[in-house]
Amino acid sequence: MIHKEGFSFLICSLIFVLISFFISIFLFSILINLFISFFLITLYSFFLFFFRNPKRNFSYNENEVISPADGKILEIKSVFENEYLKKDCICISIFMSPFNVHVNRFPVSGIITYVRYHPGKYWFAWNKKASFQNERTTTVVETKEKQKILFRQIAGFLARRIIIYAKKNFLAKKGEEFGFIKFGSRVDIYLPLKSIIIIKKGEKVIGGKTIISIIQ
Incomplete structure (x- = not known):
């Protein structure tokens, strides 16, 4: 699950990643494009990982x-x-x-x-x-x-x-x-x-x- 604080950041990051990807298609060779694509996917995957909000069950004593x-x-x-x-x-x-x-x-x-x-x-x-x-x-x-x-x-x-x-x-x-x-x-x-x-x-x-x- 993604934390609410990450929603706007992740949307903006995704737009940046997609724009960068399409620009690189027209400017660089296939090899360079593969490298750029790998970098962008890795970067965005890290952002998704950072804003994760794992579900946790709680049970405690008062003190x-x-x-x-x-x-x-x-x-x-x-x-x-x-x-x-x-x-x-x-x-x-x-x-x-x-x-x-x-x-x-x-x-x-x-x-x-x-x-x-x-x-x-x-x-x-x-x-x-x-x-x-x-x-x-x-x-x-x-x-x-x-x-x-x-x-x-x-x-x-x-x-x-x-x-x-x-x-x-x-x-x-x-x-x-x-x-x-x-x-x-x-x-x-x-x-x-x-x-x-x-x-x-x-x-x-x-x-x-x-x-x-x-x-x-």
């Missing part, structure tokens, strides 16, 4: 925190969160390569208490500067147990558009989509210090499926 994104655990560290929580937290950074599914999902259920978009730069997503200098969004969900969980979409070098669906005072349901980032990026999630972390650095995670922590 489980799930991964908000597909990708690789870049870092797990204790940091001071100074935008909203104003306290020390465990920050888990997930790097999303262009080959990962780029749908972002709520890691917990609860009431959305804070949503903010920050314009910024486009450092590589694994750069430490990316957390506070890159284009990003910040969302906070307050759980039934009054725990506030903050998570942040961070644009990378290739990512030039962050989409966020979360709205303040609305209900967040664990596993449902809260956003999408186009072409390579990162998601950070800030958890209470007493949380039990059940993943490790370098591990691959699946958004909406992998349990990354248990909140005590």
